[in-house]
Structure formats: C-alpha cells, structure tokens
Amino acid sequence: MKDTELIKQKIDIVDLIGEYVQLKPAGINHKGLCPFHQEKSPSFMANRERQSWHCFGCNKGGDLFSFVQEIEGMDFVDALKMLAQKAGVQLTNTFEDKEASSQKNRIKDINAKATAFYHHVFLNTDASKDARSYLEKRGLTQETIIDWQIGFIPDQWDLLTSYLLKKGYSIDDLVASGLMIKKDGATVGSGKGFYDRFRGRIMFPIWDVHGNVVGFTGRVLVETEKSGGKYVNTPQTSVYDKSRVVFGLNKAKQDIRKKDVVVLVEGQMDVIACHQAGMKNVVATSGTALTSEQIVLLKRYSTNVNMAFDADEAGAKAAKRGIDIAVEQGMRVRVIEIPEGAGKDPDECLQKNPEVWFTAVEKASPMMDWYFTRTFGGKNLSDPQIKQQIVDVLLPEITRIPYAVERDHWLQQLASRVGVDRNILREDIQRLEKKAVPVPVLHVQAPSSPQKPVVKKPLSREEVLFERYLMAVLVSGEGESLLHVQDQRFPQFRSFALYPLYEKLKVQYTSDRSLQTDFLREFFEKQDEENILDILIMKAHLELDDLDAKHMKHEAEDTLFGLHDTLRQARLKTLELALRQAEAEKNQENMREILREVQDLNTM
Numbered sequence: 001m002k003d004t005e006l007i008k009q010k011i012d013i014v015d016l017i018g019e020y021v022q023l024k025p026a027g028i029n030h031k032g033l034c035p036f037h038q039e040k041s042p043s044f045m046a047n048r049e050r051q052s053w054h055c056f057g058c059n060k061g062g063d064l065f066s067f068v069q070e071i072e073g074m075d076f077v078d079a080l081k082m083l084a085q086k087a088g089v090q091l092t093n094t095f096e097d098k099e100a101s102s103q104k105n106r107i108k109d110i111n112a113k114a115t116a117f118y119h120h121v122f123l124n125t126d127a128s129k130d131a132r133s134y135l136e137k138r139g140l141t142q143e144t145i146i147d148w149q150i151g152f153i154p155d156q157w158d159l160l161t162s163y164l165l166k167k168g169y170s171i172d173d174l175v176a177s178g179l180m181i182k183k184d185g186a187t188v189g190s191g192k193g194f195y196d197r198f199r200g201r202i203m204f205p206i207w208d209v210h211g212n213v214v215g216f217t218g219r220v221l222v223e224t225e226k227s228g229g230k231y232v233n234t235p236q237t238s239v240y241d242k243s244r245v246v247f248g249l250n251k252a253k254q255d256i257r258k259k260d261v262v263v264l265v266e267g268q269m270d271v272i273a274c275h276q277a278g279m280k281n282v283v284a285t286s287g288t289a290l291t292s293e294q295i296v297l298l299k300r301y302s303t304n305v306n307m308a309f310d311a312d313e314a315g316a317k318a319a320k321r322g323i324d325i326a327v328e329q330g331m332r333v334r335v336i337e338i339p340e341g342a343g344k345d346p347d348e349c350l351q352k353n354p355e356v357w358f359t360a361v362e363k364a365s366p367m368m369d370w371y372f373t374r375t376f377g378g379k380n381l382s383d384p385q386i387k388q389q390i391v392d393v394l395l396p397e398i399t400r401i402p403y404a405v406e407r408d409h410w411l412q413q414l415a416s417r418v419g420v421d422r423n424i425l426r427e428d429i430q431r432l433e434k435k436a437v438p439v440p441v442l443h444v445q446a447p448s449s450p451q452k453p454v455v456k457k458p459l460s461r462e463e464v465l466f467e468r469y470l471m472a473v474l475v476s477g478e479g480e481s482l483l484h485v486q487d488q489r490f491p492q493f494r495s496f497a498l499y500p501l502y503e504k505l506k507v508q509y510t511s512d513r514s515l516q517t518d519f520l521r522e523f524f525e526k527q528d529e530e531n532i533l534d535i536l537i538m539k540a541h542l543e544l545d546d547l548d549a550k551h552m553k554h555e556a557e558d559t560l561f562g563l564h565d566t567l568r569q570a571r572l573k574t575l576e577l578a579l580r581q582a583e584a585e586k587n588q589e590n591m592r593e594i595l596r597e598v599q600d601l602n603t604m
Contacts, residue, residue: 118151
C-alpha cells in the first residue's frame with residue numbers, strides 16, 4: 001500500500017482539520033468558516049467518507065495533504081513527513097539525500113539540545129542572576145521566558161561545546177551547526193582551539209515556520225571591546241538562512257491568517273513583548289532587511305503587512321528597501337508610526353503605555369500616505385524646482401504599485417497636490433523610465449508541489465446556472481431533465497467546464513434510469529482528475545440544504561429553464577447583429593437562415 005493511502009487510513013480528515021477550524025456536522029459533511037480567507041458565513045466543507053475538503057468561497061480544496069500544505073505553508077514532501085509522523089507511518093521514500101538529511105537532522109537535534117541547555121542555565125544557575133534581572137527590568141514574565149525558551153550562556157570558553165561533546169555529538173557537526181568555532185590543532189578543554197560562538201549572552205532561539213530551532217541570536221549582557229557587538233547570530237548553516245527565516249512566525253502564523261495582517265517589527269524583543277501583551281500576529285526579520293524570500297513566506301498567511309521601524313533616517317531607509325520589495329510582490333503595506341515621546345520602539349512603547357502601541361497599529365498609515373506626508377512635509381510648493389523634486393521622489397513609488405486603479409488614484413493625488421495636469425506626470429514617468437538602469441530580477445522559486453497550480457477563470461452567469469442545475473440533479477437523484485438539455489441548439493454547453501460530468505450523467509441515466517454516483521466517482525479517480533463530483537455534492541448541501549427532495553427536483557427544472565432562457569436571449573442578440581450585417585451586405589440567403597433560427601428560438 002502506498003504511504004499516502006496508509007496515512008489517509010490512519011488520519012481522519014475531519015479530526016485533522018478540526019485542530020485548525022471549528023467544524024459542525026451538516027448532513028454528510030462538516031461545515032465551518034474557511035481558514036484561508038475572511039468570511040462571515042461558513043463556506044468550508046469537509047467530508048469524512050471521501051477524505052476531502054473544499055471551500056466554495058475561495059475555491060480551494062483537496063485532501064488532507066493539500067490542507068496541511070496550505071495551512072502550514074509546506075511543500076508536499078514536508079506535509080507528507082509531518083502527517084506520517086502524526087500517523088505513526090514509516091515512509092518508504094523520504095525524498096532526500098540520506099547523508100545530507102542526516103546531518104540536517106543532527107544539527108536540528110543539536111540546536112534543540114542547546115536550547116534546553118541555555119534555558120536551564122538561565123532558570124537555575126547563579127551565573128544567570130544578572131540576566132534574569134535584566135529581563136525582569138525589560139518587563140518579561142516567567143511565563144513568556146518559558147514560552148520563548150529564552151536562555152543564557154556564561155562567559156566561558158567551551159561550556160556548551162563540552163556539554164554537547166559529552167552527549168555524543170561530533171566536532172564536525174558542532175562546527176556545522178554554527179555553535180562551535182574550531183581552530184586547527186585544537187584540544188578540548190584548552191580554551192585555545194575549541195570554543196563556543198556564544199559566550200556571556202542572553203540567548204533567543206530562532207525557529208523556522210514549522211517550529212524547529214534553526215539558529216540563535218545572542219545579546220551580550222555586558223558589552224566590552226572584545227564582546228563582538230551587542231547581538232551575534234548563528235552563521236548560515238544547512239538549516240539556517242537568515243534571509244529565509246521570519247522570527248516568531250511559527251507562533252504568529254495562525255493569528256496572522258485569522259486577522260489577515262502581518263505586524264512586522266525590527267527586534268526580537270519587540271516581537272516577544274507584543275505577544276506577551278496579547279498581540280500575537282507580530283513577527284520580525286532576523287537581523288536583516290526584509291527579503292523577497294521572507295515576503296514569499298509571509299504571503300502564505302496574508303498579503304497585508306503593517307510595518308514598524310526606527311523613526312530616524314537610517315530606520316526609514318532600511319524600511320523603504322523592504323517596502324519596495326513587498327509592494328512589487330503585491331503586498332499591501334501600511335506604516336506604523338509611534339507618537340513622539342511614546343517610545344523609540346514597540347517594546348518601549350508597550351512598557352510606557354500599551355494602548356498607544358495598539359492604537360498605532362490599528363491606525364497604521366497606508367504606505368503612500370506615509371510617503372506623501374514625508375515628501376511634502378515643510379516643502380515650499382511655490383518653487384517649481386521643489387515641486388519637481390517631490391515628483392521625482394514620489395513617481396517611482398507610484399509606478400511600483402502593481403494595481404492599476406490604485407496607481408491611477410495616487411497619480412491623481414500627486415497631480416492635484418503639485419498643481420499640474422495628470423498627463424504632465426505621465427510625461428515624467430516616461431522620462432524616469434528612460435533614465436532608469438535595468439535592475440536584475442530576483443526569481444524566487446516557489447515551494448515544490450506535486451501538481452502545477454491551476455488558475456481558474458471566474459464562471460460566467462451561464463456556467464453558474466449550469467453548475468447549480470447539476471448540483472440539484474445530483475442531490476435529488478432525478479435525472480429526467482438531463483434529457484432536456486438542449487446542447488444541440490446551444491453549443492455553448494460544450495464549452496462549459498462541467499460538460500464532461502453532464503455527459504456521463506446523461507449516458508448513465510439513459511441506460512438504466514438511475515444516477516450511480518459511485519460509478520462516476522471511480523471514473524474521475526481513474527482519470528486522475530479533480531473529483532468535481534464530490535465537490536458539487538458538497539456545494540449542493542451547502543447552498544441547497546433548505547430544500548427537500550421534492551423542491552430539489554423543482555430547483556433543477558427551474559434552473560434549467562432559466563439557463564435555456566439566458567442562452568436564448570444571448571443567442572437572439574447575436575442573431576440581431578448578424579441580421580443587420582446580412583442586410584447591409586444584401587445577403588438574402590443568410591437573412592433567411594437567421595430569421596428561421598430567430599423564429600425557432602421565439603417558439604421555445
């Protein structure tokens with residue numbers, strides 16, 4: 001038996017989804033609010049028998065693997081591993097180079113042991129007294145310190161190294177983890193060759209989005225000339241790349257999805273302080289400006305981001321680089337501005353007055369409002385050179401917006417503020433485009449997926465009616481009206497995405513006057529296609545659950561009549577235009593054919 005089938009047997013999809021979504025029984029399905037988009041009325045359905053789920057609001061759906069991929073932001077292989085572990089299934093194929101995977105796992109294990117070691121030292125030793133006092137002054141509670149596994153390492157050369165070597169880890173793995181630095185010819189205990197990278201520091205574990213410790217940030221407790229800076233991070237390793245990690249995302253992702261906004265701050269203490277205060281959709285970049293890879297990661301959970309950064313010029317410049325990348329990738333950015341005197345950062349603001357910080361986040365300014373305020377502030381608009389400078393600053397920001405309507409709105413705003421015609425600004429856009437130096441495009445590889453994503457076009461009115469008609473037929477089991485679909489008169493039917501299902505239903509009903517959905521289900525499974533049959537049945541229970549069997553049959557007949565009438569009206573309009581053309585060309589034969597068809601349609 002395949003690994004995937006064995007996992008499906010051992011994990012109930014309703015129970016799995018119930019860990020993330022509150023579901024209630026609804027006939028043969030379970031219904032709840034979709035975790036992937038904001039909605040007030042539940043459109044999310046899970047079916048235990050078929051081990052499937054579907055949302056009729058955002059049109060996402062699939063099996064338990066696709067659900068985990070979507071909600072955890074995993075690729076298929078990682079979702080498979082996670083569910084295999086949950087189900088207690090030993091995978092026959094791990095999809096990895098065993099040697100590389102083995103070292104990655106050892107490094108993650110080393111990081112987990114180091115986290116526990118640092119945390120134990122912090123909580124239980126006299127050497128950590130000053131560190132505990134420092135965090136107490138910063139306002140962190142014992143519960144928060146335990147939740148975030150904050151630790152400490154005294155200023156000794158090889159305290160952690162000696163501990164991990166005794167645990168059986170190799171020197172090579174410790175070096176590869178970034179926790180130990182080794183000099184040639186070193187011997188353990190000498191203090192000259194093997195030594196800990198982190199010494200005399202408060203230790204903050206860095207988790208990946210799935211909750212694995214992949215690195216650390218160490219904040220020096222007493223800064224000296226030899227301490228190597230206030231903050232030291234794990235170097236790049238096989239499990240840690242700071243450009244691809246977002247601090248706190250493992251704890252924040254569900255609240256980000258629920259609130260549909262990322263609150264992005266600069267420091268790790270800012271993140272921890274916000275979570276302690278009850279704002280749990282807060283994350284930070286790990287000692288780097290916001291990168292394309294981090295944006296790709298954040299967009300799995302929301303396309304809205306409220307950004308806070310230092311109010312000085314350096315902070316604004318650093319933030320702008322991140323804002324530009326975020327906007328170009330379709331994120332909607334707002335800027336959080338802490339009132340003057342309320343604190344230099346979120347952590348300090350929360351200590352002074354939490355309400356001020358919460359209000360600042362809630363009232364974050366749209367990015368372009370922030371740009372306009374900063375650029376226009378204190379400028380003499382009677383000077384044409386100043387006006388041109390303002391235009392040269394703001395136009396590139398406006399053209400970076402990927403949405404046409406929004407872009408045009410800000411063009412109008414700029415034209416109005418500087419007192420020029422909008423077409424003048426369009427001339428300036430062309431001038432700036434000619435001056436611009438081409439910038440290499442950074443291609444971000446999306447997580448691998450077992451299937452190529454399909455972008456579905458919105459359904460036409462006719463297709464919506466056809467879908468509703470088939471839903472009513474499937475649930476009522478009354479297939480007589482299938483014989484009344486006028487696909488000969490209206491060839492548009494054959495272009496509908498659901499036409500293959502209609503054909504199968506019609507053939508089956510014609511042969512034995514019944515609708516055996518199990519047979520049809522097997523057909524679609526053999527074709528390796530999305531199981532549109534189950535999706536339609538689930539959607540029917542969602543949309544038509546107030547109708548009994550008798551009224552369901554009437555619903556099918558009435559919807560089919562409405563569909564035919566809609567197609568007839570559309571065809572009559574087309575024929576009217578064709579008739580005018582034939583009259584203009586004096587083509588008598590075409591005119592007769594058109595009039596004959598018009599007469600037939602009018603007698604329907």
